[in-house]
Amino acid sequence: MTDFATVTAELMPRLREDLKHLASIPSIAFPGYPAEEVHRAHDEVVNLLRDAGVDRIDRLDLPDTSPVITGHIPAPEGAPTVLLYGHYDVQPAGDESLWDSPPFTPTEIEGGKGLRGRGVADCKANIIAHIGALRVHGGRPPVGIRIVFEGQEEYGSAFDDYPPKQPELFAADAMVVADMGNVRPGEPTLTVALRGAADLVVELRTLKQPVHSGEFGGAAPDALLAMIAALATLHDADGNVAVEGLRRDAWEGTSYTDEEFAELAGMTPEARQIGTGPIGERLWHGPAITVIGLDAPAVDTAAAAVVPYARAALNLRVHPEQDVVAAQRALVKHLEKLRPMGQRLTVTAGDAGAGFAATLGGPAYTAMGSAMETAWGSRPVEMASGGSIPLVNALSKAVPDAEILMFGAEDGHCGLHAPNERVLYDELAKTVIAEAAFFDEFARRFRD
Known part of the structure; x- marks a missing residue:
């Protein structure tokens, strides 16, 4: 059996450098920003996929939309297919004077424990996590793979409603949507609902x-x-x-503490939360x-x-x-x-x-729980998101029987969309381990 932690540790120096290079590209798909940078990021991700063993790569072009990268690794006989989702575009940097280092000069932080820069967490670390999981398996995972990496998620595009029009492009038994992360560093978390x-x-x-x-x-x-x-x-x-x-409704999953929420929201000392009841209920349910x-x-x-x-x-x-x-x-x-x-x-x-509520308890959900325990050493908790990923609902409509799993290398303290966005290398490594282990575990459970 593959020692996923050891293999990932050997791959991490290269994965870190790949992330730094990808995050140095200001791939902002908003009006007024240079489209050539988005296309440069597209080409870089295509090269990473080829290097990771994805031979069948295509490009989907839609009106007024940055190119969508699609790819396919055929499933071994009797094995399931897993769709991997991510996006290679990023938010604008905002007021650069609020950054501790230039937003598109990825800079190591905390003594080399992480990386700061626009898009390092949302969502380029998650792109690299997918690449890493494929590399762990030498480009030949025990499941079939479909790649869907879009280039205009942050601004919205014609792709948001596209999947139901061509469902065969997205056919899969499970979908790993890596545009989320843990409620806090070190606490494995599956996002199970979106408002x-x-x-x-x-x-x-x-x-x-x-x-x-x-x-x-x-x-x-x-x-x-x-x-x-x-x-x-x-x-x-x-x-x-x-x-x-x-x-x-009541919320039964994990949530933030009052103190943690105040810090994350940047509340002033004299400010008080609005509303009554548990934070998770107010934020997510x-x-x-x-x-x-x-x-x-x-x-x-x-x-x-x-x-x-x-x-x-x-x-x-x-x-x-x-x-x-x-x-x-x-x-x-x-x-x-x-x-x-x-x-x-x-x-x-x-x-x-529309919002989204995941189906829980299926073979992919159970396999991911086991895989995340392998990576982090504890069973994942469940949380929701008050934000939205427009494509998730469209993917669910296109392939209603597929289980959708939302997780990733981000965490609740990563500062996505804010100045000094950062990702921790340990979270990235464990995300790679979890996804690589999920491929094995899901293939086994699917056959059983």
């Missing part, structure tokens, strides 16, 4: 133009005051969502409504006038198993019924993306 997400815009106009606050204030309808009154109805006094029809934008006069240039127009952008997060469109309608209905200070609101629904 859905929906957007909407609410606006109102009450006056043709601003009017003098002394001459008209007190009777002239203030659009901003009415908007504030409307937004205040979305939560109760404790900060719990107060919109009828939005689902919230219930709704959240966030005001993500508000059109209002700037304080520094404010005039003494009644505001005639106000607009707010809302982001709704939805229980993983609630119909996201129905939840969006519930919020629209709540707002349209309001008459804040007698004013009528105009509500426009925007994009909506």
